Amino acid sequence: xxxxxxxxxxxxxxxxxxxxxxxxxxxxxxxxxxxxxxxxxxxxxxxxxxxxxxxxxxxxxxxxxxxxxxxxxxxxxxxxxxxxxxxxxxxxxxxxxxxxxxxxxxxxxxxxxxxxxxxxxxxxxxxxxxxxxxxxxxxxxxxxxxxxxxxxxxxxxxxxxxxxxxxxxxxxxxxxxxxxxxxxxxxxxxxxxxxxxxxxxxxxxxxxxxxxxxxxxxxxxxxxxxxxxxxxxxxxxxxxxxxxxxxxxxxxxxxxxxxxxxxxxxxxxxxxxxxxxxxxxxxxxxxxxxxxxxxxxxxxxxxxxxxxxxxxxxxxxxxxxxxxxxxxxxxxxxxxxxxxxxxxxxxxxxxxxxxxxxxxxxxxxxxxxxxxxxxxxxxxxxxxxxxxxxxxxxxxxxxxxxxxxxxxxxxxxxxxxxxxxxxxxxxxxxxxxxxxxxxxxxxxxxxxxxxxxxxxxxxxxxxxxxxxxxxxxxxxxxxxxxxxxxxxxxxxxxxxxxxxxxxxxxxxxxxxxxxxxxxxxxxxxxxxxxxxxxxxxxxxxxxxxxx
Numbered sequence: 001x002x003x004x005x006x007x008x009x010x011x012x013x014x015x016x017x018x019x020x021x022x023x024x025x026x027x028x029x030x031x032x033x034x035x036x037x038x039x040x041x042x043x044x045x046x047x048x049x050x051x052x053x054x055x056x057x058x059x060x061x062x063x064x065x066x067x068x069x070x071x072x073x074x075x076x077x078x079x080x081x082x083x084x085x086x087x088x089x090x091x092x093x094x095x096x097x098x099x100x101x102x103x104x105x106x107x108x109x110x111x112x113x114x115x116x117x118x119x120x121x122x123x124x125x126x127x128x129x130x131x132x133x134x135x136x137x138x139x140x141x142x143x144x145x146x147x148x149x150x151x152x153x154x155x156x157x158x159x160x161x162x163x164x165x166x167x168x169x170x171x172x173x174x175x176x177x178x179x180x181x182x183x184x185x186x187x188x189x190x191x192x193x194x195x196x197x198x199x200x201x202x203x204x205x206x207x208x209x210x211x212x213x214x215x216x217x218x219x220x221x222x223x224x225x226x227x228x229x230x231x232x233x234x235x236x237x238x239x240x241x242x243x244x245x246x247x248x249x250x251x252x253x254x255x256x257x258x259x260x261x262x263x264x265x266x267x268x269x270x271x272x273x274x275x276x277x278x279x280x281x282x283x284x285x286x287x288x289x290x291x292x293x294x295x296x297x298x299x300x301x302x303x304x305x306x307x308x309x310x311x312x313x314x315x316x317x318x319x320x321x322x323x324x325x326x327x328x329x330x331x332x333x334x335x336x337x338x339x340x341x342x343x344x345x346x347x348x349x350x351x352x353x354x355x356x357x358x359x360x361x362x363x364x365x366x367x368x369x370x371x372x373x374x375x376x377x378x379x380x381x382x383x384x385x386x387x388x389x390x391x392x393x394x395x396x397x398x399x400x401x402x403x404x405x406x407x408x409x410x411x412x413x414x415x416x417x418x419x420x421x422x423x424x425x426x427x428x429x430x431x432x433x434x435x436x437x438x439x440x441x442x443x444x445x446x447x448x449x450x451x452x453x454x455x456x457x458x459x460x461x462x463x464x465x466x467x468x469x470x471x472x473x474x475x476x477x478x479x480x481x482x483x484x485x486x487x488x489x490x491x492x493x494x495x496x497x498x499x500x501x502x503x504x505x506x507x508x509x510x511x512x513x514x515x516x517x518x519x520x521x522x523x524x525x526x527x528x529x530x531x532x533x534x535x536x537x538x539x540x541x542x543x544x545x546x547x
Contacts, residue, residue: 008059014066015052016073021045023076023128024053024069028108031072031117039065075129085119086126089139090320090452092412095146096123106145114138137485139320140454146322151377158399160227163248163273163284163383164216165196167266168530175199175263176387178253192258193285194250198388199263216270217526220382221519224397227380228515231399238402239508240351240376241518243395243529245290245497245536248385252283266387273385286383286394289494294464294476296539301468308333313441314459315425319417320452327357327425329370334436351400352376354413355422361429364440368430372422374404374413390537393499393529400508420450458482461496472528473500499532501525 016024025032025045036043041057043065055065091099100107100120107118107125116130116138125142127135152159167174178194224241231239250273256262264272272282298304315327328350350371357370380397427448430440441458449455459481466474475498483490503521507513 009057010059010062011054011056012062012066013052013054014069016069018049018051020073020076021048021051021053024072026117027104027111027119030108030111035065035068035072039068041065043069085121086128087135089118089125089127089142090322091125091142092146092322095149095322098145098149099125099142110138110141114141136454140318140456140485143318143320143322143454144324144456147318147324150322151324151375158227158230159378159381160223161381162220162223163270163385164220165266165270165273165385165387166216166530167387169386169534170198170266170388173265174387175265176269177263178250178258180258181249192251194253194258195247196250196269196385196387216384217523220395221522223382224380224395224522225515225519227397228518231379231397232513232515234399237399238511238513239379239397239518240400241380241395241397241504241508242498242500243393243525244288244499245391245393245533246286246288247390248383248392248394249285249287250282251285252281284383286392288394288496290391290497290536292476292495292497292536292540294478296536297464297466297474297476300535300539301466301474305465305467307464309463310334310436310438312461312463314457314461315441315455316457316459317421318454318456319414319421321412321414321417323413323417324375325354325413325421326373326375327370327421327428328373329357329368329428329441331430331438331440332367332369334367334432351402352404353402354404354418357422357425357428359428360426363432364428364430367432370425372418372425376400386533389533390540391533393533417450417452421453424449424453454484456484458484468532469528471502472525473502474498474532475500497536499525499529501528 023031024035026034032043039057039061041055041061041064044054044056045052046054053069055062057065098106101109104120107120110116111118114130114134114137116134117128118138119126119128127138130138165176175198176196177199179197181193181195228239231237253272273284274281310331310333313327313329313331315329317325317327319325350373352374354372354374357372359365359368359370376398378396378398380395382395383392384395385392424444427444428440429442430438431442432438443455459479461477461479463478464476466476468474477496477498479492479494479496481492481494483492501521501524504518504525507517
């Protein structure tokens with residue numbers, strides 16, 4: 001067998017007109033790399049002016065390589081005859097730079113991730129080859145980039161990102177170090193991931209002399225005031241502000257910093273978390289969720305609010321205009337006092353409304369109410385690390401509007417996409433058993449969803465509300481989520497804790513709210529966050545000891 005293979009080894013020259021060679025090679029050589037990998041042949045060209053390729057390999061390899069090259073040439077010829085370079089991907093002009101990336105790097109990355117081949121001609125992007133799922137995945141990735149840029153306010157920068165360290169429970173003069181994570185958070189970037197921890201173990205303190213928390217609170221108040229002022233200047237805009245618990249993951253430190261010898265004070269580590277042009281700093285990600293049972297909250301925080309809704313369901317879509325749209329559906333409890341139309345929906349949950357969903361199914365209509373909404377643009381993201389604690393917190397400030405259409409927030413949303421999505425959502429059904437078990441949402445057939453609409457994420461959340469301190473709420477949300485990336489789906493079950501200030505919620509739903517009044521409540525809110533965190537951490541540690 002080996003001698004036969006050697007006897008069939010050889011080299012051939014395949015003529016390819018110069019005008020087609022670039023298409024066979026592909027941007028960055030990606031097409032040629034695929035042909036080489038698929039055929040096993042070695043394919044070379046003497047020069048860019050040479051009309052053809054030298055193909056070396058055994059008989060089978062040479063035949064396959066010639067066929068793949070010829071198919072690519074015929075594909076290009078066919079496109080030229082048809083007058084189009086491929087399938088056009090819609091990208092709003094303001095966001096083409098985001099989709100392309102510096103030097104086309106973002107498009108190259110998406111091609112590598114999806115397997116689809118794309119070209120850029122006169123500021124437009126075309127898919128030139130790939131299976132249906134590869135093409136769909138490429139479109140989803142590009143439109144998701146645009147949707148993310150909209151939320152970050154790339155066309156009109158608005159989102160302020162800041163990060164602080166609170167050493168309130170650390171001993172005086174504590175030093176900090178980076179510890180590698182045992183299980184990594186799933187991120188596109190493959191940087192190693194770390195948590196910031198005290199160098200020495202200690203008994204958790206209730207008060208700290210390690211750092212002056214009022215210093216970072218002062219900076220945080222300035223950041224919040226600036227961001228609230230931006231929202232206030234937006235026509236018809238209101239806001240909502242809260243925090244939730246999770247873990248701050250650090251990425252991007254250099255080798256010396258993770259060697260185990262580097263140590264930092266709270267102030268020194270804080271500087272590493274602040275992005276400054278021309279300086280090295282740590283990148284961060286935030287892993288939402290706290291593994292705590294509702295009985296822990298019942299035991300420590302007392303009476304919970306009556307639950308009027310069985311659950312809330314969120315369906316997140318990405319559309320070709322580069323918008324992220326959400327269908328939000330509430331299912332009323334069977335024994336609720338009022339009908340679904342009479343029941344008030346929590347202020348913080350319904351915002352940026354495009355239109356109400358009118359369900360076709362009668363049983364669904366009797367227990368469910370839903371809206372098609374736009375996500376809120378974020379104006380402030382403030383991460384606060386608590387070294388030595390099991391989790392940190394993220395304060396979020398977002399713009400909101402009761403009516404996204406009247407404020408022009410959805411001005412460039414395609415009307416046909418909007419109608420198609422509302423039609424799809426209106427045909428969702430739920431079924432209910434005698435024991436009040438809810439089955440759903442039962443989605444319409446996939447074929448009924450327009451080819452320019454992608455269902456990217458589904459979530460069901462069951463919420464329980466506590467008021468451990470007058471004027472402040474803890475919302476426990478048990479969530480089941482399903483993320484889809486065309487070919488793969490990932491199911492996750494998490495528990496999220498949201499902390500709200502009732503004064504903020506009341507003020508921010510009115511038009512005459514004042515940024516100064518909101519910021520004035522921030523120190524008291526932070527003082528509420530710390531004991532809640534301390535109680536839950538203590539319960540988690542106690543639970544670990546007993547297991």
